[in-house]
Amino acid sequence: MSHYLTKLETSITAAQEKKDLLLMTHIVLGYPNFDDSLRVVEDMVEAGVDLMELQIPFSEPMADGPVILKANSEALKGGATVEQSFELAERITKAFDIPFLFMTYYNILFCSGVEKFVERCDNIGIQGCIVPDLPPAEGLTYLEAMKKHELAPVHIFTPNTPASRMRFLSDNSAGFIYSVARKGVTGKDTAFNDEIGEYLTKCRNATDLPLAVGFGVKSKEDVDFLRGKADIAVVGSETIRVMEREGVSGVKPFIQTLVA
Amino acid sequence: MSHYLTKLETSITAAQEKKDLLLMTHIVLGYPNFDDSLRVVEDMVEAGVDLMELQIPFSEPMADGPVILKANSEALKGGATVEQSFELAERITKAFDIPFLFMTYYNILFCSGVEKFVERCDNIGIQGCIVPDLPPAEGLTYLEAMKKHELAPVHIFTPNTPASRMRFLSDNSAGFIYSVARKGVTGKDTAFNDEIGEYLTKCRNATDLPLAVGFGVKSKEDVDFLRGKADIAVVGSETIRVMEREGVSGVKPFIQTLVA
Amino acid sequence: MRNTGYYSQFGGAFIPEILVPTFDELETAYLQAKDDPAFWAEYLELMSTYSCRATPITRLDNLSEELGGASIYVKREDLNHTGAHKVNNVMGQGLLTKRMGKTRVIAETGAGQHGVATATMAAKFGFDCTIYMGAHDVARQRPNVFWMEQMGAEVIAVTEGSQTLKDAINEAFRDWVTNMDNTHYALGTACGPHPFPEMVSWFQSVIGTEARAQMLERTGKLPSKVYACVGGGSNAMGLFSGFMDDDGVELVGVEAGGRGRGTGQHAARLAYDDATIGVAQGYKTFFLQDRDGQMQDTHSVSAGLDYVGVSPILSHLHETKRVRFEAANDNEVVAAMQTTVRREGLIPALESSHAFAQAYLEAPKLSKDDNILINMSGRADKDIFTVADAIEDPKWREFIINKAKGYQQGINQ
Amino acid sequence: MRNTGYYSQFGGAFIPEILVPTFDELETAYLQAKDDPAFWAEYLELMSTYSCRATPITRLDNLSEELGGASIYVKREDLNHTGAHKVNNVMGQGLLTKRMGKTRVIAETGAGQHGVATATMAAKFGFDCTIYMGAHDVARQRPNVFWMEQMGAEVIAVTEGSQTLKDAINEAFRDWVTNMDNTHYALGTACGPHPFPEMVSWFQSVIGTEARAQMLERTGKLPSKVYACVGGGSNAMGLFSGFMDDDGVELVGVEAGGRGRGTGQHAARLAYDDATIGVAQGYKTFFLQDRDGQMQDTHSVSAGLDYVGVSPILSHLHETKRVRFEAANDNEVVAAMQTTVRREGLIPALESSHAFAQAYLEAPKLSKDDNILINMSGRADKDIFTVADAIEDPKWREFIINKAKGYQQGINQ
């Protein structure tokens, strides 16, 4: 199974004609509440973000570090449901003209019914999904449904993924590849150095898909480092940190510094 | 070894010519202090007591019940020594013309040197010893020394001593036999009933020595019950109780009610 | 595409991509060890010299007579070094860790039993050791934390989520995804991603293998029923595996009924109808979760059974009806523990007492010719704080209050 | 005249007359049991099904290498049911009690270990049970009291004398002189009047018999030295008896050095020069006493060694120089315990840690070819209050203070 062309990939390619490095950000839906989530998306899009991950909160976010972890559990404490996440996501995709993906854990799909979940993604204009605890081997139904709906299943490359497995992952992906630039969970520091350069070359060689690079991107400097090495810079935990430190209104200026 | 005649036995026989039942009392030397011990002896003799046990305090009085136990440990806390006990005993035997015995545990003899201890008893006019944790089998040196000094080693009959052992104990005793009228430690209640009558008959049959009966004697009624069955009634813990309740001055009136 | 580690629809390995090579390495090491008779021999030697395998079986003479039915036998995992069956698994994983050339182990722990076992193994093998434990549990289970620290382990209080066992598991995975190069995660029960359920069950199978032979030797026949409590499922899998092919032996798994059916305050995933199939913590099984798939709070008097998921192998055996699942509630469990202590002088852990409670219910219905076997997965003497609270002992409270006063006045009394 | 139970000048039976028939009966029952191979077979069967005899020997791989001399082996009495060697004696006396047709047992206890073992035995055999324990010890050792009470035993706090072990022994004798008809006094160590020293040593000899065979099997030869801590002397007698006739095996008894030689705050009766021969608690031995023969206060970090007397058999072996006596002081003992926990994952009781401390001192002076054996008489996990105080763990204090607060506010937290 080789990857298929998706709307997501097409949008990325189109955007790249204007910019050499796109910016993807991440929020947790319902954190600190759904209204604020919407406001943050608005600000991000206005600040020039190119695509966004919308995380549907889950009680056991095993691959997430402390910042996103806390956002997940606060959202759930606030009563966030999957239904509300879909509703908000639908408003978002209608309102803003950039690609949005869902990021969540497999149980959310599984309990909704995988096919139903994917179909609904399609219906509300979500263009792809990142499901960090669903390796392709466990995700046949998911992959088929995504393909059927021409949505992008995004998989993850890591520094200890062998080249052969990168190719396998790429074959099972669409839209882009999410390449994590360090070991560990989300939100930890990464030193952007030559070693990473080599790693990214290895990633490039393993896939034809655009390459998003994430984990630990925090500053314009980090973003600039990625220029020429990646297609998309991902800023995840740091925006949540900014929001927590400076309030929702702090997010826009922060993003603006990154894309400046 | 059959028992030998001692000054103690002779005194008892002599006293019995005037009274059908003698009274033996018990104090712990140095409790509450040595001065009071002396005063209590004085009062008891005046009240008509016929012979007395002077207990040299020991830290592990295994055969004594709570009242005498406490008296032992209070005396030791007050600094009572074996030397002081001997000194006071000497003053007592010089001052009062009734037979006095030492009651103590074997370690007191052992640590003094058994022969030295016995010799000193003799020197200061102590007529016999009761050593409740020293069965004849363990007390050869002691028995020989006592015999040599013509002092009375008093042994104990109990309700579960077989007749043959009673005879053996009697053979190793002199002065009198101490017959305990119940199981258990000193100072507990005994119901003076027919069963005890039978038991005392058994004791009588096993020895030619005078019979002292103790444990739990508390009142004139108890004393009267023993009349005709025993030669000596022993009042132990109860006088200490009286002293604790009513002070040293309460002892004399109490003894007087018993001998009235 | 690899698709191993399934027991009918349950199991699998739902793991972050970064751990895939680590799991491949682990599975390979595990399969090689399993194929190597020298490995199992080394394991048995270790368990018979460092712990006291074979653990005996004890007949409950008094209760068998009093209850008036079957003869009740008990497999004495409480006699193991560190006081529970957990050490069987941990020592096996210790040997594997050595084989893989790793120098650090991490583990989750709820009540602290698995944490103590892992810290012990790390001390013995000379590994560095980090134990993840929900902050609530750290506060409640200080004695176990104390011993883990004495063993040289670092105990990290997990302040995320519900601050209990499942959160400790998540946190251990988070450590692992960072430190997989030198670190092995010694998962404590027959749950988690493949190969853990199978591998933990394999190490624990020593219980069932011994018990089967011992019952035959002692009674000349197999037991009619065998009982084990079910938290994650490792002691149950360990015992049951010995009798899996003996059709005449009924296997009974006893879960934490907590405050009872219908209260929502329990941890009965298979005995009650509240759990549904889901995927979390790396594997697919029955979970106590809401309709969205969010894990729910569970409750049990015994921390070791207080868990949202259950071994995928047991979910499978539940569906095939090879194992019958029951739940004992908190009150029944405390009563069963007290009866066992008072009448037999055995102190079953509150976890194990679930199995006792169910066995005591069923023994009278069997005949004198029947024998039943209970897995005493651990001893409760280390859980005195929990037990004393469960039975609300006023003298214990007084003791603690006085002890605290002494500390506040600066006296070790 | 009977004159038995002497080991050169030590031993005897200095008992109140009222107990003479009871001791005769006991001695007869003991001698008959000893003559009856079926009795020992029943005993071994009980110990191998109710406890986990044979207990293993464990090699301390890490410390043997670190200390750089002899290979250090440990006899694992800590793995016994109830956590110490005490159960060997108690179960034997339980069988004897049954033989004598008695229905009630009493015992003294210091740290509580023997009390728990006796209460356990009573529960198992269906005896009534009363445990005498110094009031100071009751206050300090609530966990053990808790379990004794759970077993159905009545625990009586002895408020006489120094309110510790020796006073509990006196009080048990006071009970016995009242209730000898239906009651057996299960004395907890190789002390007291004949036949206790010999009988208790006989039951404990199971340790030495096993250990000798195990060392031969594991190492092909006998150990150069064997170490045991000495309270009353029962675990030491148990281990030593296995090697008594092996001239090449040096036997080392380790007493409680407390605050050290010359401080008067210790319980070293044979290793230091402070003790003299005396007679108390029914037997003749070395006692820590003043010149009058009054017993003195002793001190040890470990309650189980904190006793004025010592087995008359050991006093004899001290005089004949068959056993060498040493003392380890409190600080050395706590350090040895911590080392053993951290490096080997074993948690020796503070009592047992005395033997470890001495062995660690001497092991480096031996050659690589030597093996030594330490008796791990018990485990410390039940003594957490004592251990945590001994190492002054601030987090433990905080935990207790918080726990107390919870109780005072009426919360089981």
Ligand SMILES: Cc1ncc(COP(=O)(O)O)c(C=O)c1O
């Ligand atoms: C004594 C004991 N039994 C049972 C369990 C439950 O675990 P499992 O179901 O894996 O045996 C635990 C867990 O901590 C335990 O400590």
Ligand SMILES: Cc1ncc(COP(=O)(O)O)c(C=O)c1O
């Ligand atoms: C674990 C342990 N070891 C040793 C002792 C000391 O007793 P003994 O010298 O009789 O073995 C005790 C006494 O309580 C104990 O609990």
